[in-house]
Amino acid sequence: MNKPAERLYNGIIKENPTFVLMLGMCPTLAVTTSAVNGAGMGLTTTVILVLSNMMISMLRKVIPDRVRIPAYIVVVATFVTLVQFLLQAYIPTLNDALGIYIPLIVVNCIILGRAESYASKNGVFLSMFDGIGMGLGFTVGLTLIGVFRELLGNGTIFNIKVLPDSYEPIVIFVLAPGAFFVLAFLVAVQNKVKNRKQTEHSVMATCDTGCAGCASIGICNGHIETGKQEEE
Amino acid sequence: MKELFLVAVGAALVNNVVLSQFLGLCPFLGVSKKVNTAAGMSGAVIFVITIATIVTWLINEFILIPFNVMYMQTIVFILVIAALVQFVEMFLKKFSQGLYQSLGVFLPLITTNCAVLGVAISNVTNGYGFVTALVSGIATSIGFAIAIIILAGIREKIEYNDIPESFQGTPIVLLTSGLMAIAFYGFAGLI
Numbered sequence: 001m002n003k004p005a006e007r008l009y010n011g012i013i014k015e016n017p018t019f020v021l022m023l024g025m026c027p028t029l030a031v032t033t034s035a036v037n038g039a040g041m042g043l044t045t046t047v048i049l050v051l052s053n054m055m056i057s058m059l060r061k062v063i064p065d066r067v068r069i070p071a072y073i074v075v076v077a078t079f080v081t082l083v084q085f086l087l088q089a090y091i092p093t094l095n096d097a098l099g100i101y102i103p104l105i106v107v108n109c110i111i112l113g114r115a116e117s118y119a120s121k122n123g124v125f126l127s128m129f130d131g132i133g134m135g136l137g138f139t140v141g142l143t144l145i146g147v148f149r150e151l152l153g154n155g156t157i158f159n160i161k162v163l164p165d166s167y168e169p170i171v172i173f174v175l176a177p178g179a180f181f182v183l184a185f186l187v188a189v190q191n192k193v194k195n196r197k198q199t200e201h202s203v204m205a206t207c208d209t210g211c212a213g214c215a216s217i218g219i220c221n222g223h224i225e226t227g228k229q230e231e232e
Numbered sequence: 233m234k235e236l237f238l239v240a241v242g243a244a245l246v247n248n249v250v251l252s253q254f255l256g257l258c259p260f261l262g263v264s265k266k267v268n269t270a271a272g273m274s275g276a277v278i279f280v281i282t283i284a285t286i287v288t289w290l291i292n293e294f295i296l297i298p299f300n301v302m303y304m305q306t307i308v309f310i311l312v313i314a315a316l317v318q319f320v321e322m323f324l325k326k327f328s329q330g331l332y333q334s335l336g337v338f339l340p341l342i343t344t345n346c347a348v349l350g351v352a353i354s355n356v357t358n359g360y361g362f363v364t365a366l367v368s369g370i371a372t373s374i375g376f377a378i379a380i381i382i383l384a385g386i387r388e389k390i391e392y393n394d395i396p397e398s399f400q401g402t403p404i405v406l407l408t409s410g411l412m413a414i415a416f417y418g419f420a421g422l423i
Contacts, residue, residue, distance in 0.1 A: 022402065025261065026346050030254035070314060077307040085303070103306040103353055107346045109258065172414070176252045180410030188403040195397065 004129040011133025017110045018141025019190050024110045027101050028142060029179040035158045038146025039139060040094045041101065044083060046135025049111050051079045053119040053131035060120050072115045077106045110138060148182045149173045236367050238423060239360075243371035245419040249347050250379045251412055256347030260380050261405055263338070270384035274377030276338040278370070280320065281348055284313050285369030288352040289362055309352050314343045347376055379416075383409060 017023045027045070032038040055075050056063075063071045084102050087095040095102065105111070114134055119127040147157055153173030155163035172178050247253060250260045256277070263273045288309050296302050321339045324332040342348060351372050355365040386408055395404050 022261075025257040026254050029257065070311065073310055073314060074307065077310055081303060081306050084306075100350060100353055100357070104255075104346045104350060106306055106310050107343075107349055175417075176254070177410040177413040177417075179254070180406045180413060184399070184403040184406035184410065187406070188398040191401070191403065192398040 007129040008133040012137040016137040024108045031101050032142055032146040033174045034150045035146035037097050038142035042139025042142040048079045049135045050131035052076045053127040054124050056115045056119040057124045057127035076111050080105050145182055239368050240371040243368045244375035248375045248416050249372045251416045255350040256345050264380050264384040267384045270380045272334050273338045276335040277376050278373040280342050281369050281373040284348050289365045292356050313348050317343050
């Protein structure tokens with residue numbers, strides 16, 4: 001796989017910021033009351049992430065190592081302010097829906113994390129694709145949560161009615177607790193898939209003759225990784 | 233006086249910073265394994281938010297508004313908060329070893345705690361006066377402390393429970409927080 005495509009795959013699937021890295025939790029839970037808001041927040045973050053990744057990559061040889069974090073913060077905050085103005089001018093409805101969470105993109109750990117771990121070490125072109133990949137991964141995560149919450153809490157997806165009128169919306173899913181529940185279930189499903197994959201994988205790797213005759217069956221069944229490492 | 237009390241109850245319980253506004257989730261999920269560390273974190277958060285509220289309010293009122301550069305808010309506030317946290321850390325290290333020992337490790341984490349920036353910005357957007365802003369800042373951070381300490385207490389008990397495999401780790405913590413958020417909805421009747 002060539003490099004730009006590899007960055008996209010890495011961001012959207014392999015290191016998906018929402019489900020795998022569990023970064024940027026505040027916007028993930030706060031603005032996903034509907035699929036449109038989730039997608040809007042995701043795309044806004046993507047734009048800022050791509051711009052700041054490119055800018056930081058360009059400046060990576062100029063910024064002294066000791067003051068790099070404040071320098072990154074200034075770059076990110078500048079782009080956030082610019083994007084906020086653009087939203088206010090051209091998409092005021094989205095601006096009202098996202099509210100305080102737009103300026104708070106500055107402290108979204110995904111952006112600083114990518115600046116520190118990728119853009120500060122790689123060229124402009126690859127950093128751009130890294131930003132696009134990570135941003136789209138974030139957008140996919142937010143939209144998915146938004147779709148579930150909107151479907152259960154309102155009976156619609158992207159404001160289009162999909163469930164029949166006889167369905168009584170479970171309002172709690174568009175309120176704060178619903179955000180926690182939906183994310184919990186999505187992570188649990190993902191854990192389930194991952195556990196199954198890992199069991200198959202380790203069985204294949206260790207026991208050529210099948211599991212029944214394998215002496216280490218006790219170990220490999222008990223060796224399934226469950227809990228995820230937590231972010232600070 | 234009555235108004236201030238309403239602001240305080242609203243910020244601490246009704247619109248709880250974590251459970252209904254989703255600010256400061258990273259430390260809420262990350263440092264809530266033990267009650268002791270959770271209490272240390274909340275101490276540091278109360279400390280930093282109180283000072284940050286005062287400083288950002290003064291900067292906004294006496295620098296940003298007179299010079300008509302309110303659009304610089306985000307940049308100025310985040311830099312001030314980052315510098316402030318550094319300064320508080322150095323100050324504590326020099327003058328109060330005891331406090332530094334208990335809060336020190338948590339301080340660098342707080343720069344990226346969106347609750348601090350969130351309080352500063354919402355004080356400005358709500359147009360609070362100095363005293364109201366201070367009360368809302370302190371109450372918000374106390375709300376954070378209440379939420380994280382309760383969660384840590386529950387998580388210490390969860391350790392001994394038999395949780396379905398897929399729900400171990402993050403999912404069960406999220407479910408617990410969701411139930412807490414429902415419980416905190418009960419406070420809405422207070423105002």
